[in-house]
Each structure stands twice: as C-alpha cells, then as structure tokens.
Amino acid sequence: MRAHIVGGGFGGLAAAFFLIHHADVPGESITIYEADRQMGGGLFLAGGPKTGYNMPGSVFDREFRCTFDLFQSIPSTGTPSVSVTDEFFAFNKQNPFNDRAHILDRNGNIVHGPRFGLTLRDAFALARLSLTPEPRLDGRRIDEFFSPRFFTTEFWLLWSTIMGSLPQHSATEFRRYMNRFLYLFPDLSTMRRVLRTPVNQHQAFIEPLLAWLRARFVRVRTGAFVHDLGFAASDRLTVDRLEIEQGGTASSVPVEPDDIVLVTLGSQAEDLSSGTMTEPPLPNRAGRASALWERLAQDYPGFGNPARFFGADQISDSRWVIFTVTTTGTEFIEHLSKLTNSEPGIGGLVTLKDSSWLLTLTIFHQPEVIGQPSGTYVWWGYGLYPERNGDFVKKRMSSCTGAEILKEALRHLRFDQILERVLADSICIPCDLPYVNNIWLPRRSTDRPPIVLPGATNLGLIGQYVELQQPRNPVTDCKDRAAPTPRPMIGLKLPFEKMLAGDAEAAFGLVPLPLPYVGDLLGDVVPIEFIGRPCGLLIGPGHHVVLIEISHRCPLFIYDLCSAGHGGRRALTSPASRMTVSPPSAPTIIAAYSRVLMVVPNASVQTDRHDLRAA
Numbered sequence: 320m321r322a323h324i325v326g327g328g329f330g331g332l333a334a335a336f337f338l339i340h341h342a343d344v345p346g347e348s349i350t351i352y353e354a355d356r357q358m359g360g361g362l363f364l365a366g367g368p369k370t371g372y373n374m375p376g377s378v379f380d381r382e383f384r385c386t387f388d389l390f391q392s393i394p395s396t397g398t399p400s401v402s403v404t405d406e407f408f409a410f411n412k413q414n415p416f417n418d419r420a421h422i423l424d425r426n427g428n429i430v431h432g433p434r435f436g437l438t439l440r441d442a443f444a445l446a447r448l449s450l451t452p453e454p455r456l457d458g459r460r461i462d463e464f465f466s467p468r469f470f471t472t473e474f475w476l477l478w479s480t481i482m483g484s485l486p487q488h489s490a491t492e493f494r495r496y497m498n499r500f501l502y503l504f505p506d507l508s509t510m511r512r513v514l515r516t517p518v519n520q521h522q523a524f525i526e527p528l529l530a531w532l533r534a535r536f537v538r539v540r541t542g543a544f545v546h547d548l549g550f551a552a553s554d555r556l557t558v559d560r561l562e563i564e565q566g567g568t569a570s571s572v573p574v575e576p577d578d579i580v581l582v583t584l585g586s587q588a589e590d591l592s593s594g595t596m597t598e599p600p601l602p603n604r605a606g607r608a609s610a611l612w613e614r615l616a617q618d619y620p621g622f623g624n625p626a627r628f629f630g631a632d633q634i635s636d637s638r639w640v641i642f643t644v645t646t647t648g649t650e651f652i653e654h655l656s657k658l659t660n661s662e663p664g665i666g667g668l669v670t671l672k673d674s675s676w677l678l679t680l681t682i683f684h685q686p687e688v689i690g691q692p693s694g695t696y697v698w699w700g701y702g703l704y705p706e707r708n709g710d711f712v713k714k715r716m717s718s719c720t721g722a723e724i725l726k727e728a729l730r731h732l733r734f735d736q737i738l739e740r741v742l743a744d745s746i747c748i749p750c751d752l753p754y755v756n757n758i759w760l761p762r763r764s765t766d767r768p769p770i771v772l773p774g775a776t777n778l779g780l781i782g783q784y785v786e787l788q789q790p791r792n793p794v795t796d797c798k799d800r801a802a803p804t805p806r807p808m809i810g811l812k813l814p815f816e817k818m819l820a821g822d823a824e825a826a827f828g829l830v831p832l833p834l835p836y837v838g839d840l841l842g843d844v845v846p847i848e849f850i851g852r853p854c855g856l857l858i859g860p861g862h863h864v865v866l867i868e869i870s871h872r873c874p875l876f877i878y879d880l881c882s883a884g885h886g887g888r889r890a891l892t893s894p895a896s897r898m899t900v901s902p903p904s905a906p907t908i909i910a911a912y913s914r915v916l917m918v919v920p921n922a923s924v925q926t927d928r929h930d931l932r933a934a
Contacts, residue, residue: 320575320579321349321578322578322580322581323581324350324583327351327352328360328362328586330781331353331781332529333389334581334781335349336531338579347535347537350537350539351537351539351540352545358525358529361375362375362520363521363588364519371595371643371721371747372643372687373750374688375641375752378514380514381408388404389528393531396522396530417661417662417665418509420666421477422669422670424673425671427733429659431508436474440466441472449498460761461485461490462486465486473508476672480668481510482496485756488756489762518689519687540565543565546610546611547614548561549574556778557775557777558574560572581778582778584612584625585608585784586782587754588754590605590606590608590753594748594751595748596721596748600751612784624763636760637755638756640701640702640719640749642747643747643748644698644700645696646745648741650740651734656682663684664684666681666682676707676709676727678700680700685697711726721747725747726738758784768785769785769786770785
C-alpha cells in the first residue's frame with residue numbers, strides 16, 4: 320500500500336505523520352505533492368532582515384488537542400531533547416499574555432467596561448444562537464440573530480479581532496466557535512488564556528514536523544501541481560491516477576486500488592501576494608489551490624460547492640491584508656509599550672477601534688525568527704476591513720504600499736512625532752490574503768463534502784473545507800483548529816489480524832467519524848466507566864447509540880454505533896458520510912486520530928435503555 324497526499328500544508332503533513340505514527344505505514348510509502356516551492360501552506364515564512372520578513376499571525380489555546388498530541392512526538396528545532404508541545408507550553412508559562420489595552424479609541428483611551436458592553440438582551444441572543452440546532456442555521460448569517468448595537472460592543476470588537484468574524488458571516492461557524500471557546504469569554508480582554516508559538520509558526524511547527532517526516536524517508540515533491548484525479552471505470556470512486564504538472568511537464572502517477580489518496584481541498588492562503596515598502600501587493604488570481612476541488616465538483620456529485628468559498632464574488636467578505644514590520648529602531652516599540660502600559664512581547668493585541676480598516680497590531684516576543692539578528696525587531700498587524708479607504712491614506716488597504724500602511728497605523732496612534740524616524744528604520748511588507756477568512760462565509764451543510772464520499776474506496780478529503788461538526792482555526796490547516804485544525808480522522812486498510820490482536824488504531828475502508836456536539840443529539844446519557852475512563856452512553860434519534868468519553872464535563876470523543884444492519888446484523892456507520900459497513904464481511908473500527916475506546920467487530924448493540932443501564 321502506498322499513500323499519496325495532495326497538499327503540503329499543515330493538514331497534509333499531519334496526515335503523513337498519523338499514517339506513520341498511528342498506522343505503521345512506512346515513510347518511504349508516502350508521497351506528498353505540493354504545488355508551491357515552500358511547504359506549510361498558510362503557515363509560511365518569507366523574506367529576511369534586509370528585505371523585511373513576511374509571515375502570518377495566529378493564536379491558540381490549550382484545547383488544540385490534536386495539534387499538541389501530534390507535536391508531543393516531534394522534537395523541537397532548538398532543543399531536540401524537548402518536544403515541540405513541551406516547548407510551546409513552557410514558553411507560554413514563562414511569557415503569558417497580559418493585555419492591558421486591547422482596544423484603543425482615536426484619542427488613545429482604553430475601551431473596557433463591565434460585561435464587555437453586553438446587555439441582558441445580548442446575552443439571551445448569544446444563548447439562543449448557541450443552543451439552536453445546526454440544521455436551523457443552514458445558510459444563515461450572524462447579523463440575523465443580533466441587533467445592530469451588538470456589533471458596536473466591546474465584546475464584538477474583542478471577538479471579531481481575535482476570531483476574524485464579521486456580521487455578515489456564517490451563523491453556523493459562529494455557533495461552533497462560541498461552543499468551542501466559551502471558556503475564553505471572561506479573559507477576552509486580557510487574553511490570559513490565549514497562547515502563541517515561541518517563534519513564527521513555520522519554524523515552530525512546519526520545519527520540525529517536516530524534518531521528522533524526511534527522517535523517515537517520506538517523499539516530498541514541491542512544485543508538483545495535481546490538477547486532476549483519474550478514476551477507474553466503476554460504479555464506485557476508486558482513484559487510479561494523479562495528473563500532475565511539474566516544471567512545465569505533464570505526467571501521470573498510477574494509483575493502485577489498495578493505495579490511499581488524501582486530497583487537501585483548497586487553501587486559505589490561495590492567491591497570496593506580497594508587496595514592498597514602495598509597491599502594493601499585485602492581484603494574483605491563479606486559483607491553483609482550489610482548482611482540483613473545482614474540477615472534481617464539476618464531474619462528481621457530493622464534492623460540495625467550492626464557489627461558496629473561492630472566486631471574485633467572495634473576496635470582499637473573506638479578505639485580510641496583513642503586514643509584517645521589520646525594524647532596527649526601538650522608538651515604535653517603546654512608544655506603544657508606554658501607551659498600552661504593556662511589556663513588549665506579552666501585551667497581546669491592540670485594536671484601533673476607530674480605524675476604517677479596523678487595524679489590529681501586536682509586538683512579537685523577540686526573536687520571532689530563528690536567526691533574527693540582534694538589534695532587529697519584528698511586529699505585525701492586519702486589517703479586518705481592507706476593502707475600505709483609510710482615514711489618513713485615502714486608499715483601500717489592499718491597494719496600499721507598506722509605507723502607506725505604516726503611516727496609517729502611526730497616525731492613528733498619534734505617533735506623528737516619530738513617524739519619519741520609524742519609516743526610515745523600518746521595512747513594512749504588506750500581504751494580501753483574499754481568501755484567508757472564507758471559512759466564515761455563510762454556507763449550507765452540503766457546500767463542504769464529508770471526509771469520505773459515499774462510494775469512495777481509496778479517496779479521503781482533508782483540510783479546512785471538509786464538513787466536520789467542529790470549528791476551524793482561521794490559519795492552521797490541521798486546526799482543531801484543530802484545529803485546526805483540521806483534526807485528521809483516517810480509517811486505514813490494514814490486515815484483519817491487527818484488529819483481532821486488539822490494535823484499536825487499525826481500520827478498514829476509510830470510515831471516519833466526525834464528532835458531533837452532544838447538544839445536537841437527543842436522549843438520556845447513561846453514565847458508565849469504560850476502560851477505567853468516565854464515559855457515557857447516549858441514545859439519540861433513530862436509535863443511534865453513542866459512546867462518549869468525558870473529561871472536565873466536556874465530550875472529547877464520540878462514537879456512533881448505529882443499528883443499521885440487515886437481517887438482525889448490526890453495523891457501524893458514520894453520520895457524515897452515510898457509509899455503512901455491515902460486519903463481519905467488512906469489520907470496521909471507527910478510528911479517531913488519537914485513540915479508540917470501543918472496538919465492535921461483530922457488534923450486537925442493544926438499543927434498549929434498560930439493557931444499556933444494566934450493562
């Protein structure tokens with residue numbers, strides 16, 4: 320068996336890791352195809368101290384469990400005896416955020432009040448949306464649930480500048496983020512529970528993960544653009560070739576029926592373009608990252624609707640312009656630290672609420688780049704409304720040079736007295752990301768395909784644009800958000816003997832199980848202890864029986880055991896893909912990325928509550 324992974328972003332690299340670490344797939348049997356010259360997708364790093372660095376910004380919290388579990392096995396670049404995860408948490412323990420001036424008005428006054436400006440009506444509206452079942456939110460916008468005043472509150476400014484949401488964005492995604500990040504609400508202003516990488520994400524995450532994969536002989540093909548998949552003549556979806564362009568040459572890579580093909584659908588960094596101090600970012604509309612998705616969606620039902628996320632019509636509601644400032648002077652950092660009464664590197668975000676672009680700035684903990692010269696400093700910012708004209712530079716942010724963006728920020732801060740000196744010793748690199756926020760766009764449940772399409776035999780879909788009932792982080796491909804990632808959940812074709820031997824991480828037929836929220840399942844939870852862990856059994860609609868692992872009163876992993884067999888035989892099924900495998904002809908283990916609690920090769924699942932309680 321060979322594995323072909325299309326896309327070298329975080330999601331693709333994570334998939335390769337899990338194949339090796341969790342399923343014992345030899346590294347030399349895995350090939351990653353990346354269209355760009357640099358691996359990492361949205362977690363990029365470009366430039367240098369002489370030309371100016373260019374990088375994204377992102378924040379995390381302690382519940383990025385998939386990401387941290389993965390990196391517990393990856394040595395850090397700086398200290399190989401320490402894992403990336405341990406290094407991450409040690410850094411944040413030593414350098415916690417303490418944001419004392421998260422929002423500033425045009426006069427430099429700190430905006431912070433009781434209850435973040437929320438009224439009782441706002442609280443009820445938030446609770447109502449949080450408890451509304453997702454099917455009732457299909458295609459709806461956030462602003463359908465709140466008054467116009469809500470979007471002027473301190474809460475909304477804090478939330479939108481951390482999470483990236485706009486009033487016209489998806490109510491479904493807002494609900495998912497609220498349920499996921501509810502525990503952060505009391506500390507949104509100080510960012511006390513918000514975490515970040517010790518250095519930029521490319522060097523903190525991508526480089527050590529890529530080094531780990533290469534040490535295990537994973538083949539990486541950069542500059543390899545997979546523009547189409549070939550399918551065998553069958554009533555099922557069986558990939559038999561990859562169509563590739565590399566170095567101006569077209570070629571085909573044969574795929575055997577027993578191979579696995581994992582395809583990343585699109586990228587939030589699609590059509591990224593960078594400018595300079597004197598040149599704005601030039602429009603880039605190549606659309607290569609989503610081209611394969613569009614091609615598949617045209618020819619095969621079930622692949623979703625990429626036009627909901629990509630294309631000229633979507634840019635106005637999904638674009639960010641970010642900027643990275645590399646400076647050899649200290650005046651800006653000193654002035655901003657004095658204005659916000661914050662120590663450089665731990666002050667968190669500073670949002671200029673009266674900026675038409677809604678500028679947000681942050682001073683990185685130094686050094687932000689491994690190898691960054693002494694006496695060189697890096698800070699960063701972005702605009703949430705880059706389509707608007709600036710207040711001092713009367714142009715859209717997406718059309719501005721680095722110098723113009725820097726001037727706009729300095730004028731808003733009333734740093735006019737140091738403006739010329741800061742311009743002289745700084746290099747500001749603007750970066751246009753037309754689709755970076757498109758996961759927030761209003762959508763329907765069918766716009767993103769499931770991880771495994773009905774009828775697929777050797778094809779799985781990964782990345783930000785597959786339908787999982789979990790939020791996705793705006794930057795990280797794995798992104799649990801996971802988030803994201805994206806949280807890879809991959810069933811693998813492995814020998815039946817492994818299942819009989821109790822290997823709970825083996826699986827058959829690419830059968831994944833997304834994790835629905837318990838609130839979306841109706842029924843009584845029966846508390847039990849399973850393998851020494853607190854769990855619950857829940858009977859939902861349609862006699863679905865769900866096993867839940869519970870930690871801190873929150874569900875971690877949910878497994879759906881559905882009575883869907885024929886002739887009294889029981890089966891395991893994935894609600895997302897609606898694929899049912901009836902044992903014993905195709906024994907299946909539902910495998911989450913981390914570990915499985917229950918293996919039912921020839922299940923006899925009783926759906927009677929009394930039987931469950933007795934068990």
